[in-house]
Every structure is written in C-alpha cells, then in structure tokens.
Amino acid sequence: MIEVRGLWYSYGEIVALRNVSLKIELGEVVAIMGENGAGKTTLIKHFNGLLKPQRGYVKVFGVDTREVTVAELSRRVGLIFQNPDHQLFAETVWDEIAFALKNFGFPKDVIERRVEWALKLLDLYSLKDESPFALSGGERKRVAIASVLSYDPDIIIFDEPTVGQDYAQKERLAQLIKLLQSQGKTVVVVTHDIEFVAENFPRVVVLSRGEVIADGATRKILTDNEILEKARLLPPQVTQIAWELSDFGVPRDLLWLPEIRDAILKIVGGRL
Amino acid sequence: MPIIEMRNVAYRYPGSNRIAIRDINLKIEAGEYVVITGPSGCGKTTLCRCFNGLIPHFYGGDLEGEIYVVGLSVKDTPTSTLAQHVGMVFQDPESQLFLLTVEREIAFGPENLGLPREEIAARVEEALELIGIQHLRDRSPHELSGGEQQKVAIAACIAMKPKILVLDEPTANLDPRSAWDILHVLSDLRRKLDVTIVLVEHRLDMVVNHADRFIVMNEGRIILDGLPCEVLLNPMVANIGVGVPKVIRLYDELRKYNVNLNFVPLSSADFKRAVLEVLSR
Amino acid sequence: MKVLEGFEFRRGNTFIHKLDPRVKLLYSVYIFALAMIYSHSLTLAVLFISTLPLFYVAKSLGKLAKSLKGSIILIAFIFIVNYLTLGFERALAMSIRFLLIISCFSIFFLTTYPEDFAEALVKLKIPYEFALTFTMAVRFVPSLSREAQIIVDAQRSRGLELEKGNFIKKLRNYIPILIPLIVGAIRRSIKVAEAMESRAFGASPKRTSLRELKLKLRDYLFLILITSFFIFALYLRYCIGIESYVFSIFELT
Numbered sequence: 157m158i159e160v161r162g163l164w165y166s167y168g169e170i171v172a173l174r175n176v177s178l179k180i181e182l183g184e185v186v187a188i189m190g191e192n193g194a195g196k197t198t199l200i201k202h203f204n205g206l207l208k209p210q211r212g213y214v215k216v217f218g219v220d221t222r223e224v225t226v227a228e229l230s231r232r233v234g235l236i237f238q239n240p241d242h243q244l245f246a247e248t249v250w251d252e253i254a255f256a257l258k259n260f261g262f263p264k265d266v267i268e269r270r271v272e273w274a275l276k277l278l279d280l281y282s283l284k285d286e287s288p289f290a291l292s293g294g295e296r297k298r299v300a301i302a303s304v305l306s307y308d309p310d311i312i313i314f315d316e317p318t319v320g321q322d323y324a325q326k327e328r329l330a331q332l333i334k335l336l337q338s339q340g341k342t343v344v345v346v347t348h349d350i351e352f353v354a355e356n357f358p359r360v361v362v363l364s365r366g367e368v369i370a371d372g373a374t375r376k377i378l379t380d381n382e383i384l385e386k387a388r389l390l391p392p393q394v395t396q397i398a399w400e401l402s403d404f405g406v407p408r409d410l411l412w413l414p415e416i417r418d419a420i421l422k423i424v425g426g427r428l
Numbered sequence: 429m430p431i432i433e434m435r436n437v438a439y440r441y442p443g444s445n446r447i448a449i450r451d452i453n454l455k456i457e458a459g460e461y462v463v464i465t466g467p468s469g470c471g472k473t474t475l476c477r478c479f480n481g482l483i484p485h486f487y488g489g490d491l492e493g494e495i496y497v498v499g500l501s502v503k504d505t506p507t508s509t510l511a512q513h514v515g516m517v518f519q520d521p522e523s524q525l526f527l528l529t530v531e532r533e534i535a536f537g538p539e540n541l542g543l544p545r546e547e548i549a550a551r552v553e554e555a556l557e558l559i560g561i562q563h564l565r566d567r568s569p570h571e572l573s574g575g576e577q578q579k580v581a582i583a584a585c586i587a588m589k590p591k592i593l594v595l596d597e598p599t600a601n602l603d604p605r606s607a608w609d610i611l612h613v614l615s616d617l618r619r620k621l622d623v624t625i626v627l628v629e630h631r632l633d634m635v636v637n638h639a640d641r642f643i644v645m646n647e648g649r650i651i652l653d654g655l656p657c658e659v660l661l662n663p664m665v666a667n668i669g670v671g672v673p674k675v676i677r678l679y680d681e682l683r684k685y686n687v688n689l690n691f692v693p694l695s696s697a698d699f700k701r702a703v704l705e706v707l708s709r
Numbered sequence: 710m711k712v713l714e715g716f717e718f719r720r721g722n723t724f725i726h727k728l729d730p731r732v733k734l735l736y737s738v739y740i741f742a743l744a745m746i747y748s749h750s751l752t753l754a755v756l757f758i759s760t761l762p763l764f765y766v767a768k769s770l771g772k773l774a775k776s777l778k779g780s781i782i783l784i785a786f787i788f789i790v791n792y793l794t795l796g797f798e799r800a801l802a803m804s805i806r807f808l809l810i811i812s813c814f815s816i817f818f819l820t821t822y823p824e825d826f827a828e829a830l831v832k833l834k835i836p837y838e839f840a841l842t843f844t845m846a847v848r849f850v851p852s853l854s855r856e857a858q859i860i861v862d863a864q865r866s867r868g869l870e871l872e873k874g875n876f877i878k879k880l881r882n883y884i885p886i887l888i889p890l891i892v893g894a895i896r897r898s899i900k901v902a903e904a905m906e907s908r909a910f911g912a913s914p915k916r917t918s919l920r921e922l923k924l925k926l927r928d929y930l931f932l933i934l935i936t937s938f939f940i941f942a943l944y945l946r947y948c949i950g951i952e953s954y955v956f957s958i959f960e961l962t
Binding site: 227235244 | 884
C-alpha cells in the first residue's frame with residue numbers, strides 16, 4: 157500500500173530523512189512518533205507527493221510517487237494538516253468541505269451527498285451555512301477533517317491532530333479513527349502524544365534524527381526504555397508506574413490502566 | 429488581602445449572544461500556584477484576560493462585577509499599569525515575540541516603563557539568568573524552537589518584575605519534553621522569586637505535582653476549587669471531559685476494589701511509596 | 710527576486726557593519742547624488758568602482774554580484790532602450806548609473822541590523838511606532854513565508870493545482886492561498902497587540918532604550934572621509950569641469 161525504500165531527503169544542507177524504509181499495509185492503523193525535527197512531517201509529505209525522494213523511492217498503491225502529481229496522489233491519500241487555519245478560506249462550511257470534491261471533478265449530485273455525509277459524521281450539520289472563520293477552534297478542526305474525509309481517500313494521514321485538544325476532543329478523535337478503520341481505511345497518525353498512541357495504536361514507528369529506530373508493536377516499543385531515551389520520548393504514565401513497581405513483580409510492559417490496577421491488586425491481594 | 433479577587437464577575441464579548449463567564453467568585457492569595465482547567469470553551473482564557481485588563485480594555489464587551497488585582501480595580505486601571513504587576517504568557521509562542529533579537533524582546537517591557545538604561549540592562553541580564561537562556565541573547569525569535577520561544581516569553585515578562593505570572597496554555601503547542609522543561613522553569617521561578625502563578629493547562633499529569641490549588645471551569649462557571657487531589661477525585665471532573673492524570677485514576681480504581689492507599693499519589697514515585705506503605709501495614 | 714538578495718541583511722563583524730547606520734545612509738545619499746550629477750559613462754564607471762572597496766571590506770562582494778546578476782534583465786532593457794534612442798555611450802552611462810544606484814543602497818541594507826535601522830529612524834525624529842512597524846515587518850517576513858508554504862502544501866493536498874488553467878483560472882487558484890494567509894496575518898497581529906499591551910506598551914510617554922546609537926571615532930572618521938570625497942567629486946565636476954574634459958576627449962576620437 158505504502159512502500160518506502162531507502163528514502164533520503166534533505167532541506168539544503170540539513171538531512172531530514174536517512175535511509176528510511178517501511179511498509180504500511182491496507183487497513184493498518186499506524187502511529188509515527190519522534191521528537192521535534194525527527195523527520196515525521198517530512199516523511200508523511202512523501203506519501204502524497206508533496207515531497208519527492210532524493211534517493212530511494214516511495215510507492216503508493218504500487219505507483220512511484222515521482223511519476224504522478226500531488227493532485228493525483230491526494231485523491232487516494234488524504235493529508236490533514238495540524239493547523240486548520242492554514243486551509244480554511246471558503247464562505248461557508250459547506251463550500252469548504254466541497255472544495256476538494258470540486259477539485260477532483262466529482263459530479264454535482266455526488267458532491268451534495270458526500271458533503272452531507274461528512275457534515276453529519278463530524279457533527280457539523282447545524283453549522284453548514286456558517287463561515288468557517290466564525291467557528292470555535294474545535295469546530296474549525298472538525299471542518300478541516302471533514303473536508304478531507306468527504307472525498308473518501310483510502311489512506312488518511314493526520315499530522316499532529318491532538319495538539320491543543322482537550323481530553324474529550326481526543327476521545328472523539330480516537331473514536332473517529334476506529335470508525336475509519338472499521339471502514340477499511342488505512343490511518344496514519346503523526347503525534348508526540350504518547351498516551352494517545354499507547355491507548356489507540358497497535359503499531360508505532362519511531363523516528364529519531366531522520367532514522368527509523370523502531371517499528372512494530374506499540375506494547376514492546378513504548379515500554380522499552382532504551383528506545384524511548386534514544387528518541388527523547390517520555391514513557392506513558394502507566395508504564396512509569398509499572399517500572400516503579402517492578403521490584404514487586406509488576407511486569408514492565410504495561411500500557412493501560414486496567415492492567416496496572418490488576419497488577420497492583422495482585423501484589424496487595426494477600427494483604428486484604 | 430488576596431492578590432487577585434473577583435466578585436460576581438460575568439462577561440460577554442462584543443457582538444456575542446453567549447455569556448463567556450458568569451458567577452465568578454475567586455480569591456487568590458500571594459504566592460499560590462493555581463492551575464485552571466476545563467474543557468475547551470469553558471472560559472479559562474476569558475478569565476485570564478481579566479487579570480491584566482485585556483478584558484475589558486482591549487476586548488471591550490460587557491463586564492459585570494468587581495475585579496481587583498494587587499489592590500487595583502481592573503475596570504478603572506489601564507492595562508499598561510496592570511501589566512507592571514501581572515505578566516502574561518500566551519499559548520502561541522511565535523506571536524508574542526515580535527522583535528528581532530531575544531535581548532530586545534526582553535528589554536521591551538522595561539523600555540516601555542521609561543526606566544534608565546542601566547536598569548534595563550540589569551533586568552535583561554537577570555531575566556536571562558533566571559530562565560537560563562543567556563546563550564539565546566542574540567538569536568532571532570523565529571529561529572528558536574517552540575520551547576525556547578516560550579522561555580523567552582517568560583523572561584520578557586519577568587523583566588517587568590511582576591508579582592503575578594499568568595500563563596494561558598503555554599505548553600499547548602509544545603512537545604512533551606519542552607512542556608516539562610517549561611513547567612520546571614516555572615517551579616524554579618516560583619522558588620527563586622516568590623511570584624504567584626496562575627496556569628491554564630490541559631495536561632494535568634504534568635502539573636498535579638506542582639500546583640497548590642486546582643480550579644475547574646465548565647461552561648463559563650467555576651465548578652470546583654480546591655486541593656489538586658480532592659478536586660481531581662471528584663467524578664464531575666471526568667464527566668465534563670477533563671483528562672484526569674492516570675495516577676489519580678489508578679488511586680480511585682484501587683479504592684473501588686477496597687485497596688485504600690494512605691495518600692493520593694501525584695507521581696509514579698509517589699505510587700511506589702504508597703504501595704510500600706500498604707504492604708507494610 | 711534575486712535582486713532582493715543584494716538588500717538582505719547579513720550578520721557580520723566588519724568595519725562597515727559596525728558603522729552607525731546614519732553615517733552609512735549619508736554615504737548612500739552622497740553616492741546617489743553623485744550618480745545623478747555625473748553623466749558620462751567613464752566617470753560613472755569610476756564612481757561605481759570607488760564603491761567596490763566598501764563591499765570588499767564588508768565581505769559582501771558576493772552578495773552584490775548576485776544581485777547585479779539578478780537584475781541583468783533590467784540592465785539589458787535600460788541599455789537597449791537608451792542605445793536605440795540615444796546611442797552607445799548614453800546607453801552605457803544609463804546602465805552604469807543604474808548599477809550605481811543598486812550598489813549604493815545595497816551597501817546600507819547589507820550591513821545594517823534591521824533594528825539599528827529602526828533606531829536610526831527614531832534618532833532622525835521618526836516616531837517610535839513607525840520604526841517598530843518596520844522592525845515587526847522584517848521580523849515576521851520569514852514566518853509569513855513559512856506559513857505561505859504550509860498553506861500551499863495544504864491546499865495542494867486537497868487537489869488544488871496551481872499550474873493548471875488559463876490566466877483567469879490561475880488567479881482564482883490563488884484565492885485559497887491568499888485568504889488563509891491574510892486571515893492568519895490578521896489573527897497574528899491581534900495576538901501581537903495583546904502581547905505588546907501585556908508588556909506595558911504605552912505605559913510611559915517617555916520611552917527609553919536598551920541600546921543607543923552613538924557616533925564613535927570610526928563613524929566620525931568615515932564621515933570625514935566620505936564628505937571629503939563628496940566635496941572633491943563636486944569640485945571636479947563643477948570647478949574643474951572634468952566631465953566636459955572627458956566628453957571632449959571622446960569627441961575627438
């Protein structure tokens with residue numbers, strides 16, 4: 157589905173990606189983590205052709221990204237940018253969501269249907285005639301998401317979707333991702349929010365200084381102190397507690413609240 | 429006398445039908461470290477803007493009730509005066525740094541006060557040292573990372589020697605490491621300067637161990653106000669969609685299973701201690 | 710755009726960089742005036758060459774070359790138009806005059822910290838607010854350009870094809886780029902205003918400054934040097950009539 161092999165990319169003198177290789181299959185839900193400057197955003201810009209490899213290749217649905225335009229790739233790979241204010245421009249929310257559909261040449265009746273669908277999915281129906289600029293931050297974010305989901309790409313990439321979001325908004329985002337997955341979409345999320353990844357992603361790719369230093373099961377990677385240190389990431393809260401209690405026999409690879417609770421209950425159990 | 433006092437305050441932005449904050453009654457004493465939290469749109473930012481007079485002087489609108497900061501009535505005192513007592517750091521690191529070097533940025537406040545040159549220079553040195561950013565003195569703000577920019581913003585406020593430092597989601601746009609860094613800077617400052625801190629924050633796990641007091645807002649009102657562990661254990665907090673730190677949720681879960689820790693742990697190290705205590709009972 | 714490179718400030722530690730901006734500005738004015746007063750291509754060329762040592766000292770010859778290269782089309786245009794109407798020598802003269810104008814202001818902008826420029830403006834009795842506006846504009850140009858790139862990326866990711874279509878369509882395609890950029894700029898300016906207010910902007914009518922521009926020995930020396938040069942050049946032109954002399958030589962050949 158997405159195949160990256162030996163990818164190198166530099167901005168002038170600065171090497172952003174070094175020899176990156178990875179594969180993302182149909183229907184997967186993957187998180188890409190790494191500290192600022194690790195190359196996460198540079199990497200995902202290769203997935204819809206905004207950037208072309210300087211060495212190595214990137215193939216999406218078997219097609220080398222250098223052979224197609226950004227518009228052609230974007231039709232199947234939706235990229236939702238971090239800041240919705242970098243794309244909102246239309247007179248109404250409806251127009252904003254219809255924009256991509258119009259660019260891709262969808263017929264009018266299809267556009268109508270798709271926009272309605274997206275509005276309802278993101279709970280924006282009542283705001284469809286409002287100006288996007290009059291909406292709250294959270295609402296603008298949902299409009300940005302709706303405007304990409306409306307044209308139904310097969311792969312959906314979110315760039316730092318949790319920044320500035322409160323807990324409830326993150327929960328809704330997690331549910332949306334699950335929904336997309338159930339529809340057979342492939343979802344890639346770039347984030348530095350380790351709690352969000354620990355709770356919602358079975359697979360994580362960790363970048364550090366342009367290199368892939370880990371790629372696999374979230375549980376194994378986010379509880380591995382060496383990898384976390386190298387990537388300058390802080391461990392999830394539950395994992396931190398588990399490490400503090402490892403002397404008592406608590407396993408070190410815990411990620412979720414029920415797990416740590418049960419582990420503690422076991423230790424303390426005899427004392428009740 | 430409280431350093432910040434709000435009595436029956438309500439506010440509506442100009443041209444808006446919605447009341448942004450209402451029934452606000454609040455007293456903050458000098459030296460406290462208060463965290464204000466709540467779901468998006470609950471009025472946290474609006475509340476902050478009342479502390480240095482941006483509301484009502486910059487934003488206009490309808491303000492009701494009484495607000496006193498260091499004994500001055502906010503309604504009757506211009507922001508340029510209040511700003512000498514209340515420093516404010518905003519969420520967007522980039523937009524609050526508008527000059528060409530860090531040094532000039534920090535000097536801006538004291539320059540506005542018409543202080544003599546030696547005084548300004550001394551304050552700039554002090555601020556750079558307090559925050560530990562002397563190496564950034566000649567750098568240009570747009571070259572700095574988000575974390576560095578926020579440090580400069582804090583330094584720029586400190587140069588005014590305020591008694592209160594208000595920070596509106598200063599870590600929202602930062603990665604976790606930079607966020608921790610900023611919060612350490614704050615704790616450090618509090619120790620060194622004895623300044624009152626009012627911090628608006630979502631990532632409660634990072635501040636639960638530092639703050640004296642938590643205030644939770646929802647739909648424009650203050651719904652909870654008290655010690656961090658007490659407030660965060662209140663089921664209302666989770667219900668309105670605020671992220672309760674896992675250490676506290678775990679404490680609560682264990683309680684449901686009849687495992688009562690002696691105290692509410694506020695960090696993972698705390699948790700180890702609490703479990704040890706239970707085991708040795 | 711390459712023309713602008715000749716005007717981009719570059720950090721440096723040379724004698725020229727350390728000069729007070731007011732003195733450098735005066736130099737630019739002198740050269741500009743001389744460029745207008747002199748009109749023969751030979752004398753203008755000599756004048757132009759006289760500016761080069763300053764670029765050398767400021768280690769900015771490369772930048773000057775770049776910007777002159779960038780304006781080659783404009784120079785060629787000036788040359789051709791003048792050649793067709795007034796002949797070879799005039800064309801040469803006008804082209805060199807144009808080069809002179811670029812270089813004389815270039816040296817100023819290449820070696821002056823933007824905020825020192827702002828301060829020079831204040832010293833020249835221009836209100837602080839205006840100088841501040843200039844400083845902020847320079848400050849936010851890199852941010853704006855970064856944002857513009859992000860916006861272009863975001864809209865291209867929604868299928869916007871900027872290169873396609875006829876002229877009208879191409880213009881329309883820029884609306885989704887311009888609007889977020891402008892709205893963003895407006896939003897930012899409100900945040901900047903808030904930040905300025907929050908640091909007591911306007912607290913005192915008498916605003917002081919951390920750094921003050923003071924003329925030093927090197928500034929006075931440079932001032933004497935360039936003023937003598939200017940007076941000497943005027944003397945040559947008006948008292949000795951060097952240009953008419955030069956013109957007549959060329960007339961004879």
